[in-house]
Amino acid sequence: MAGADRISELHDSILTRILSYLTTKEAVRTRCLSKRWRNVWASVPVLDFDSADFWSYHIPSSTSEQLKCQDKFVEIIDAVLASRQVQQVDRFRLAWKYQVRNYPRHGHPLRRWIPYVVQQLPRVLSLYLEPLYDRLEIPDLTFTCSSLEEMKLQVDCSWLGSPHPPLVALPHLRKLYLGRFYISTDFMDKLLLGCPSLEELELHACCLFISQISCGNLKSLVINGCYPTTEIEVSIPSLQYLKVTVMSSDLLRKQDIFSKTCHL
Incomplete structure (x- = not known):
């Protein structure tokens, strides 16, 4: 039939495989395509968050607008993780540059994200971070994730x-x-x-x-x-x-x- 949506007819396992090549922000956007796509993104085994998707180079980093961009980035990650519940994570990547907000050492969002990710037994973990000050510590759970096969950790600060x-x-x-x-x-x-x-x-x-x-x-x-x-x-x-x-x-x-x- 002309104009038939053959992609939407594919099995969920194939659709999630396709979405795994997108960033998580892009995958979430597919929920607007149709009812068929509404919850497919939540089963994608790859989580890929990049603050560059929310950052504007035209706004000085000290402005309230950039603080709003960063807060939105954190809110979206929290919402995505909450929506997935116990869905398995195969790969988790977080690139968080230009952290214009200073979080307390033990109050950094990473401390609630890492326990969730570790519980899902990922194979690949990649963290690239640029904290405002030297108050960020990689959670100890990161070093006891028995499922990991590849890990990349970089924290760019002094x-x-x-x-x-x-x-x-x-x-x-x-x-x-x-x-x-x-x-x-x-x-x-x-x-x-x-x-x-x-x-x-x-x-x-x-x-x-x-x-x-x-x-x-x-x-x-x-x-x-x-x-x-x-x-x-x-x-x-x-x-x-x-x-x-x-x-x-x-x-x-x-x-x-x-x-x-x-x-x-």
Whole structure:
């Protein structure tokens, strides 16, 4: 029949697969297409939130209008998570730049979002954040999500500090990216012991308070633009790829850079 809506006739599993390639904001908009589409978005196993979708570059960040944009962003994430109830999350991505509002350390919205996401046993977790001040801590639950296979954490502000979870238990984690953290010996030891399946590790612009990286399963190690405080011994028998770009601990000496890439 001419003009037939064949897409809407597809099974929900196919429709949710199609919507998984959209951002969550775009997926939610499909509810307006027809009654058939009203609740399909709520079953999409991918949640992708980006503050850039709500930010206007033409309005100064200090204005009340930008505060309203940020509050709207938080409200939408809260509403989406509440609407999904116990629907499984396969991938969760949050890119939150230009956080013009200063949240209390223990009152940041991330502290209510992460527990929900962890309960849904995601495979992939990606957090890119730009808090106003150094009052944001990655919730400890992030480091005990047993279903995770890939994780990317980056907090762009002045040095965030070293994560200090009491426990790291990520048995299925294969890929890990950490950006702009202080990496202490205690945290690195917990990380490598708590991630027995880890194959790829990338540290980006981190301050490294460690003297050794020792791991039996790691195949790829990238240390990109980091600031080591001492020499680091790498003891990784299974390593196949190594890339190192380090900068002087004296942040003013930008020219003091060492770069090395090896295929082993």
